[in-house]
Amino acid sequence: MERTRAILVDITKCIGCRSCEAACKQIHGFPAESEAKLSPTALTVIEEHNGKFVRKMCMHCQEPACASACLVGALKKTAAGPVTYDASKCIGCRYCLVACPFSVPHYEWTKLVPYVKKCDMCATRQANGQPPACVEACPTGASTVGWRHEILEEAERRILAGGYVKKIYGSEEAGGTSVFFVSDVPFEDLGFAAPPRQPMPLLTASALGDVPAVVLVGGGLLSGLYWITQRRQAVAMAEGNTPVATTSGKERR
Amino acid sequence: MTRMLSKITLWRTIVALIFAAGLYATYARFALGFARATHLTDPQPWGLWVGLGTLCGVGLSAGGFAIAAAVYLLGFERYRPVLRAAILVSFLGYSSVIAGMMYELGLPWRIWHPIIMWNRASVLFEVSWCVMLYSTVLALEFSPALVEKIPWIGLRTWYLKWHHEILVGLVMAGVVLSSLHQSFLGGLYLLTKGKLDPLWYSPYLTTMFYLSAIPAGLAVTVIALFFSVRSLDVKLDPRVFGEVSRVIAPLLAVYAIFRFVDLSKNGALHYLWMWREETLSFWLEIGLFVIIPLVLLNMPRVKNNPQSLYWTCATVVGGFMANRLNVSITGLQSSSGIYYVPKWTELVPTLMVLTAAVLAFRYAVIYLDIFPKNSAKIPSRLRWTITSTAAEA
Numbered sequence: 001m002e003r004t005r006a007i008l009v010d011i012t013k014c015i016g017c018r019s020c021e022a023a024c025k026q027i028h029g030f031p032a033e034s035e036a037k038l039s040p041t042a043l044t045v046i047e048e049h050n051g052k053f054v055r056k057m058c059m060h061c062q063e064p065a066c067a068s069a070c071l072v073g074a075l076k077k078t079a080a081g082p083v084t085y086d087a088s089k090c091i092g093c094r095y096c097l098v099a100c101p102f103s104v105p106h107y108e109w110t111k112l113v114p115y116v117k118k119c120d121m122c123a124t125r126q127a128n129g130q131p132p133a134c135v136e137a138c139p140t141g142a143s144t145v146g147w148r149h150e151i152l153e154e155a156e157r158r159i160l161a162g163g164y165v166k167k168i169y170g171s172e173e174a175g176g177t178s179v180f181f182v183s184d185v186p187f188e189d190l191g192f193a194a195p196p197r198q199p200m201p202l203l204t205a206s207a208l209g210d211v212p213a214v215v216l217v218g219g220g221l222l223s224g225l226y227w228i229t230q231r232r233q234a235v236a237m238a239e240g241n242t243p244v245a246t247t248s249g250k251e252r253r
Numbered sequence: 254m255t256r257m258l259s260k261i262t263l264w265r266t267i268v269a270l271i272f273a274a275g276l277y278a279t280y281a282r283f284a285l286g287f288a289r290a291t292h293l294t295d296p297q298p299w300g301l302w303v304g305l306g307t308l309c310g311v312g313l314s315a316g317g318f319a320i321a322a323a324v325y326l327l328g329f330e331r332y333r334p335v336l337r338a339a340i341l342v343s344f345l346g347y348s349s350v351i352a353g354m355m356y357e358l359g360l361p362w363r364i365w366h367p368i369i370m371w372n373r374a375s376v377l378f379e380v381s382w383c384v385m386l387y388s389t390v391l392a393l394e395f396s397p398a399l400v401e402k403i404p405w406i407g408l409r410t411w412y413l414k415w416h417h418e419i420l421v422g423l424v425m426a427g428v429v430l431s432s433l434h435q436s437f438l439g440g441l442y443l444l445t446k447g448k449l450d451p452l453w454y455s456p457y458l459t460t461m462f463y464l465s466a467i468p469a470g471l472a473v474t475v476i477a478l479f480f481s482v483r484s485l486d487v488k489l490d491p492r493v494f495g496e497v498s499r500v501i502a503p504l505l506a507v508y509a510i511f512r513f514v515d516l517s518k519n520g521a522l523h524y525l526w527m528w529r530e531e532t533l534s535f536w537l538e539i540g541l542f543v544i545i546p547l548v549l550l551n552m553p554r555v556k557n558n559p560q561s562l563y564w565t566c567a568t569v570v571g572g573f574m575a576n577r578l579n580v581s582i583t584g585l586q587s588s589s590g591i592y593y594v595p596k597w598t599e600l601v602p603t604l605m606v607l608t609a610a611v612l613a614f615r616y617a618v619i620y621l622d623i624f625p626k627n628s629a630k631i632p633s634r635l636r637w638t639i640t641s642t643a644a645e646a
Contacts, residue, residue, distance in 0.1 A: 065444050067374075068372075068374045068375060068444075069375055069376075069377065069444055070372055070375060070377075071367050071372055071375045071377040071378035071380075071381055072366045072367055072370035072371075072372060072378075073370055073371065073372035073375075074370075089366060089370050090359075090360065090363075091358055091359070091360050091361075091363040091364060091366050091367075092358045092359020092360040092361075092363070093357075093358060093359075093377065094298040094299060094359065095375075095377050095441070097295060097298035098298055098299055098441075098444070098445065099444040099445075101447060101448075103295070103296065105295075106295050107287075107295060107298060107359070109286070109287045109288040109291075109293065109294070109295075110286060110287075110288040111286060112283070112284075112286050113359075113360065114286070114287065114359045114360075115359075194447070195447055196446050196447050200444055200446075201374060203443040203444055203446055203456075204374075204376050204440060204443045204444060205374075207376065207436070207437070207440045207443065207459050208373070208374065208376065208379065208440075211379065211433065214429065214432060214433055215429055215433075218428065218429045218432060219425060219429060222322070222326055222425045222428055222429070223425065225326050225327060226325070226326045226421060226425070229326060229327060229328035232328065233328060
């Protein structure tokens with residue numbers, strides 16, 4: 001079942017050359033100059049934390065908050081692994097920006113016809129058997145791509161071989177992602193987010209699951225109340241009184 | 254008469270200024286874009302248009318479904334004189350929210366997309382459908398007020414007969430739809446776990462939003478009634494103010510208990526005494542929405558005085574708005590790492606839409622039969638004057 005693609009980023013191997021940034025910008029036709037933070041024209045960036053180079057990009061959650069938030073289904077977790085964005089559906093509500101626990105989606109605030117921008121793990125390239133542009137450009141093998149279960153095994157192998165913090169970032173964050181990080185420095189010191197451990201869509205699933213019950217029970221209850229009210233009025237009428245007496249109604253008559 | 258004219262001129266100036274500013278803001282939003290018209294950023298993607306326009310707009314329009322249910326489903330005839338006004342307020346409220354959406358959405362011409370592009374896993378999808386359907390319900394509920402004015406008696410009779418057949422169904426649908434989307438507006442923020450401050454984040458955000466919307470909606474109804482009597486020359490039995498306000502206190506008490514239990518269950522009680530902006534905002538909200546109104550509504554002097562009730566209800570509305578803005582802005586401030594202060598061009602469109610709604614309400618009350626005509630027959634001992642100026646005019 002784990003035939004989905006995943007990326008492993010080994011922070012010990014990153015030399016901060018920013019080849020991934022450049023390749024990403026080139027393939028998307030963005031201006032070439034490097035940016036400090038993720039933006040609509042920088043879908044991956046290298047940030048420096050405590051002397052280490054940390055690559056930022058979409059985590060491609062197994063159960064993405066953004067995809068569950070998107071009311072028109074523009075954001076989707078594809079069967080192959082990447083979380084993709086269909087700009088033709090987007091209405092620009094920006095709920096995905098609110099929902100993402102990793103603050104990944106960015107909005108084109110300066111444009112008159114603005115869209116959401118985020119990494120799609122080069123879904124079309126991968127469908128054609130090519131690696132994501134950033135991985136292909138990495139000269140040191142700090143970023144690698146593969147099947148998710150194999151990538152996880154590789155991460156474990158490296159950690160067991162020693163020299164790493166005993167944690168694969170992404171294995172349980174937000175219920176598990178498709179981008180993993182291994183590091184020799186604790187992730188807290190590298191500016192990594194600490195999102196909830198459960199899949200984010202679970203947070204809204206139970207509320208949404210209540211809809212049929214609310215409709216059925218609510219509808220039934222209201223019908224019952226209406227029936228009782230009608231009955232009381234009919235009885236009051238038959239007894240020759242004014243319908244369900246109310247103080248103000250009576251006096252006004 | 255001259256006094257009235259001069260009064261109107263002052264208000265006309267204010268209205269004109271709001272519209273002029275609003276039109277410029279509209280130009281800024283659509284011709285210059287978000288970056289120039291707003292202070293919205295990626296860490297704070299939802300600002301005043303969502304917090305004030307949508308969350309407050311929908312919540313404060315909850316009076317219509319509550320009053321309609323009370324009259325049609327529970328048989329509380331005492332609310333009937335204000336039924337149409339309550340439905341009109343809600344209808345204008347929802348219309349304003351939809352108008353506000355045009356500013357808020359990045360691609361507003363695609364507002365219809367959710368009709369054919371479905372995502373049942375999205376709370377926002379449910380909200381959008383409920384708002385669409387409930388706005389239709391409100392339009393239908395209000396339609397007789399317009400149809401009555403059609404000169405062709407055949408069409409009129411046919412429509413009103415048909416309307417009568419479906420009315421109870423409409424009211425029931427309205428209650429179910431309102432219950433769903435009032436709660437789901439809170440449900441939107443369930444996904445902000447870890448971001449939203451513990452004073453507001455709760456797995457029961459849905460319940461919290463629902464329980465707070467009903468008293469707030471009723472408070473708005475009271476305000477609209479007071480405005481009608483005070484400025485639109487409507488004659489209304491003053492006791493109806495007490496009747497509507499009477500239910501607000503217990504509703505607020507239920508909300509307060511629920512909120513407190515929830516905070517303690519979430520282990521957030523120690524945040525109540527921390528010296529930080531969030532906590533101050535929290536107490537402002539609770540003070541305005543719960544504490545002050547509960548004290549005032551238990552004072553006989555307030556209970557029997559429409560003007561005092563009006564001010565109490567204004568406090569409830571203020572507290573409610575504080576709550577929605579706290580959830581959507583204050584509570585997310587520290588996790589977003591930026592301090593969002595809305596640009597004036599964000600506030601003004603909301604203000605313009607609200608002004609338009611108030612004007613529409615005014616014209617509807619003047620030209621349509623919103624209030625029953627015979628309610629002028631008020632026992633003389635109960636005749637009341639809100640202010641001496643209103644009485645003289």
